[in-house]
Amino acid sequence: MVLHSLTLPADPLWIELSAIVLPTYLANTVLLVVGVGLSALVLGVTTAWLVTMCHLPGRRVLDWLLVLPLAFPTYLLAYASTDLFEYAGPVQSTLRRWFGAAAPGIEFRSLPGAIAVLTIALYPYVYLFARAGFLRGSATLLQVSRALGCGPWRSFFTVALPLARPAIVAGLALVLMETLAEFGAVQYFAVDTFTTGIYLTWFALGSPAGAMQLAAFLLAGVGGLLALERVARGGGRVADAGGGPLPRYPLGRLATAGALTICLLPVVLGFILPLGVFGRLAVEAGDARLGVDYLPLLRNSVVLGATAAGLIVLAAIALGYAMRIAKSRFVAALVRFSALGYAVPGSVLSVGVLAVIGAFDRGANALGLAAGLVAGGSIGALLYAYGVRFLAIALNAVESGLATVRPEFDAAARTLGIGPLRQMARIHLPLLRASLLTGALLVFVDVLKELPATLIVRPFNFDTLAVRAYQLASDERLSEAATPALTIVAAGLVPVIMTSLALGGRRR
C-alpha cells in the first residue's frame, strides 16, 4: 500500500511545498529522534540499573512506580506539562509575579520541550526492557568481572550493559518508532517533523500520494536503522549463563539520595504532576457527562484493549515462532517488515488500513460472498488496525523472551516425544510468561491510549475514553478532557500494577 505509492506521479504543488518545508522538517526530526533516543536511553538504563542492581530503600515500590508514566497518553502529558510550564501557565506566571520583568520568558513549546516530554513519556519502554535484561544477566559473569578488579562502574559498562544490549535495543527501537510516529504532542509543541509533513501533505494539501511517498521514505529510514543494529549485533548471542541471585551493590548515604532523586524525578514529572494537573482540572471543571455515560466508554476501552492485547500477542507468538523455526533470513525480514507499522503515524496508517479493508469488501462483493460493507466499520477492522500498529511491541517482547530459551530445551522436549505445538505450550509459554505478560500489558495500555486509528476506523456510535478525551481536548476544552484522561490512567494502572505483582512474585 505504502510501497505502491512510490509509483504514483507526484503532485506538482507537493513538490513545490516539500522543497520549502522538508529540509526544516528533516532537521527537526533528526534532532527530535536523537534527543529523545539518547535521553530515554540514559534515563531508562540508569533507573533500571539502580532498581535492579543496587540497594535502594523502597526499591520494590520504585520498581513499578517507574512504569507509571506509560499510563498517560503522550498528548495528555504534553497538555499537562504545557499547562504548567508555558508562558501563561502557573510556573512562569508566578516567576513573573515574583521577579517582574526580570523573569526570563521561557518558550516551553519548543524542540527542547518536546524532547523533554517525549522522553518522560517513552523512557519506560527502555526501562522495562533494560530491567528484564539486567535481571536475566549472568551473575556469574558479574562476579567474574568484580573478581578481576572491575568496580561497579566498569562492570556495568563492560559486562552488564553489553549483555543486556539486545533487550535495551528492543526497548529503544520502540521509543524511536513511537517518536517518529508521534504527531499530537509534537504538533502541540509547535515542532514540525517529518510526520507533520505527512499530515500537511495529505490533509491540508489533499495529496495522499505525496503523503504515502513520505511515509515510505520514513519506513525505509526506520528499516535501515533497525537492519544496521542487527548487523552491528552480529552473531553475538547472549545466552543465560545462570549463576544464582544477583549481588546488589550497597550505596552510601549521598549516593542513595542521588539514586532516589534520579528514580523519582521521571515518576514525579511523568505521573504525579500530570495527575495533579488533571485532578485539579477534573475537580474544578470536569466533564459534565461523567457518570453513567462513562461506563460504556470504559467498557469499550477495556474490552478493546484486552481483545487486541490477546490477539496481538498470539500473532506475535506465531510470528516469533515462524522466525525461530524457519531460521531463514527471508522469513525474519518479512516478519520485521510487518512490525514497522509502529513507526507510521497512526492516522496515516489507519487510512492505509481503511483502504485495505475497502478493497477486501469490494473483493468480497465481486465474488458474491457478501453484500455491502462486511469488514469496513467493524470491530474487526479496528482490531486489524491495532494489529498493524502495535505488532512491533508484542513481537519485541516475544523475541527478546525467546532469545533466552535455550535451544537445548527444544531438543530435549522433541526427543522426549513432544511435537512442536505441545512443546510450545509446555516449555516456551511458561518460560516466556514474563515477556508475554509485559507485551500484552504494553499493547493493552497502548490501545487504551490509541487515538487516530480508533477515531477513524471505529464503527458508528462507538466511543472510547481516548476518543472522548480527544473530543474535548480538540475542542480546546482541556479542563473537561481531564475526566476521561484520568479514567484512562486509572484503567491503565490496574493491569500495570497487576502485572508487576504477578512478575515480582515469581522472581526467584
Added chain:
Amino acid sequence: MTVRLAVTGLRHRYGAHQVLDGIDLFVEPVEVLCLLGPSGSGKTTILRLIAGLEPVQEGTITIDGRLMGGPARHTPPERRGVGLVFQDAALFPHLTVAGNVGFGLRGGERRARIADLLERVGLAGFESRYPHTLSGGQQQRVALARALAPSPAVMLLDEPFAALDAIRREQVREEAIALLREAGVATVLVTHDAEEAMAVADRIALLDEGRILQTAPPRDLYELPRDRRAAAALGKVNVVLGEVADGRVRTALGCWPVALPAGPVDVLLRPEWLRVLPADGEPSWRVAAIRFQGPISYAWVTADRQPSLIVLAPPGLRLDQRVSVIADSTRAVVVPTRPRHVEALDFASR
C-alpha cells in the same frame, strides 16, 4: 547380531564447511558406543542428526531397521524413540524434578514410573524440588531419568559428565552406564575424554575432521591402532620411524621380523611397551624429565639425533641417568608410513 541403530554414508556441511565426510556406524542393543574425538570433529553433529534435530543431507539413519533419516525422509525427533542428555542437564527451570522426569510420559502409570526412575538414579524423594536447588550431579541424574522415562530405543549422551567435578564424575558415570545397560538401550556417548571412553565403551569410534579413523573395542583400539593418529587419540604413544627390508623392520630401538612389504614405516609403541634398564653399553639414553603421576611415573629419555621417548619410569630412576631402552617387539605396532599425498589420493578415491 541385531543392529539397533545404523548410520551409513553420513555427510553434512554447514555452508562451505564439510562437518561430516562419510560416517558409518552401528550400535547394538545394550551396547555403549563412544564417539571419541577432539572438539570440532563432528561428534555433536552426528548426535543431532541421529536425534532428528537436523535433517540429513546425505546418507541414512535407521533405527530397528526403520529408515528415520535420509535425504528424502525426515522422521521428527518426537517419533524416533531416542533419548538425549546434554553436557549441562538442560532441565526445564519452570518444572519440578517430577515434572521434568515425567515430561515425556503420559497416562496412569506416570507417577509410578517417575518414582521408579528417581529411585534408580538415587534421587527418591526429590520429586517436588526445582532444578536450581540441585547439585550438578543431581541435575545430570534427573536429566538421565528424564531421557530414560519414555523407554527410548537409543540413548544419545553429549558429554554428559564433562561439567561434573572429577570425583563425582566417575561415580555418576558408572551409575549412569549401569542403568543404561540394565535398561537395554543402545547408547551413543560423545566424549573427548579417552579415559572415559575406554572405561565405559563396548566399542569406540575415533572421529577426526568429520571422518572415522577406526572403530574397535577399547583394548583392540589401544593395542592395535590403525595409524599414528588413532594411536595418539587413546593415550601416550611413541612413534618411532623405521624401514622395512627383507621382512625385517629396522629402528633405533633394534630390528625384528615383520610381515610387511619393504618401505618406510611408523613403529607405534605405548610407554609401557618399552623397558628401561641401567645403561650397559651403546647407544645410551639420558633421562631428561620425570613426572610423578601417583600409581605410575613417566620419564622422557633422549639420545643424540633421536626424538625423545616417553617411558614408564621404574622406581629409583634419576634425572640425567644413562639408560638403555628395550622395545617389546611382540606388542609394537608397525604400520606403513602414510605420506600426505597418499592420504589425499585416498580421499579422492572415496
Added chain:
Amino acid sequence: MALIRLALVAVLLGLLALPQGAAAQQPERVLNLYTGRHYDTDQRLYDLYSAFTGVKIYVIQGDADQLIQRMVSEGRNSPADVLITVDAGRLWRAEQLGLCQPVVSDYLASRIPDHLRHPDGYWYGFTKRARVIVYAKDRVSPSELSTYEDLADPKWRGRLLVRSSSNVYNLSLTGSLIAAHGEPFVEEWARGIARNLARTPQGGDTDQLLAVAAGQGDVAISNTYYVARLLASSNPEDRAVAEKLGVFFPNQNDRGTHVNISGGCVASNAPHRAEAIEFLEFLASDGAQAIFALGNHEYPVVAGQALSPIIEQWGPFREDTISAAVFGANNPRALLLMNRAGWR
C-alpha cells in the same frame, strides 16, 4: 497453555461484548452521519431530529480529512449518508473527490444565503464562524485596529499571535485574501504576519487568547466562539481571561469580516438519501439553528435567528460575502504561500 487459553477467552469475550458495527442493516429508519464537528451540544441536535422524525442517527465523529479518506476507501459500499465539516475547504475537497451528490431543495435554497452554499447544491453551510481580531483591552485601543491586511504592518512587530498556517481556519482566511488581492500581494502580507509574530505559532485559538491575556502578545486572530466560550465558562479563571479581551470585527469599511462555514453534504452513495436530505433541511430549521447559536455560540446562517446573548453584545457586523466555494478551493495555494512566507 493456560496463557493461550486466557488470551483466546479474552478475544472471544471481547468480540461478544462489543456492539456490532453494521448500523445500516437495522430495520428501522436510520441515518449514518460522518461528522468533523466535535461539540457536545450537537448531541442535542441529533436527539431533537430523532424525536421529530423517528430516524435513529448513527454517528462517527473524527477529523474531516480522515472521514473523507474513509469514504474514499469505502467507495460504493460507504454507509455514510451525510458528511459534516467545520470548514468550507473540506466540503470543497469532498465535492472534488465526488463524495457529494447535488441536492435540490427549495427549502434549503430559501433559508440559506447564496454565498453560504454550493451553487449546484452539492453542499450547504449551516453555521457561520467569524474570524476576528482579539486584542488586549489594556494595551490596544480599537481605533488602532482596522483590517486583516493592517496586521502585517510593522507597528504590530512582536505583538501578534496566531495559530499555525496549516489550520483550516487560517487556510480559509488566507484563501479569501487571495480571492480579494491575488497571490503576490497575499504572500507579501503573510511575510509581514510572520515577521510580526510574538512567538512561533502554536496551539489552538484558545491558546492565542490565553497568551494575549498573559501579556505575551497584544492582538490575536481567533474565531468568535472561542472568546464566547471563555466568557460563558463556569471556571472563574477563564472568565477573568476573557474580561481582558476585546473583540474587533475587521474590514468593516470594505469587503467585510471573513466568515467560514460549518456545513454538510449528502454522500454520493448515501444508502438513506431521503433521510439525509431531510436531515440537512432539519439543520436549516429554526430549532436547529437556535441550538447551533446558543449551544456553541456560532452565527446561524438563516437570517433573523436568535443569537447567543454573548455574541449578541458584539452587535451586527458586515461579513465578506465571497462564496465559500471560492476560498475553499484556494486552500492548497494558501498553504503553499504561507509556508513560503515563513508562517509555520
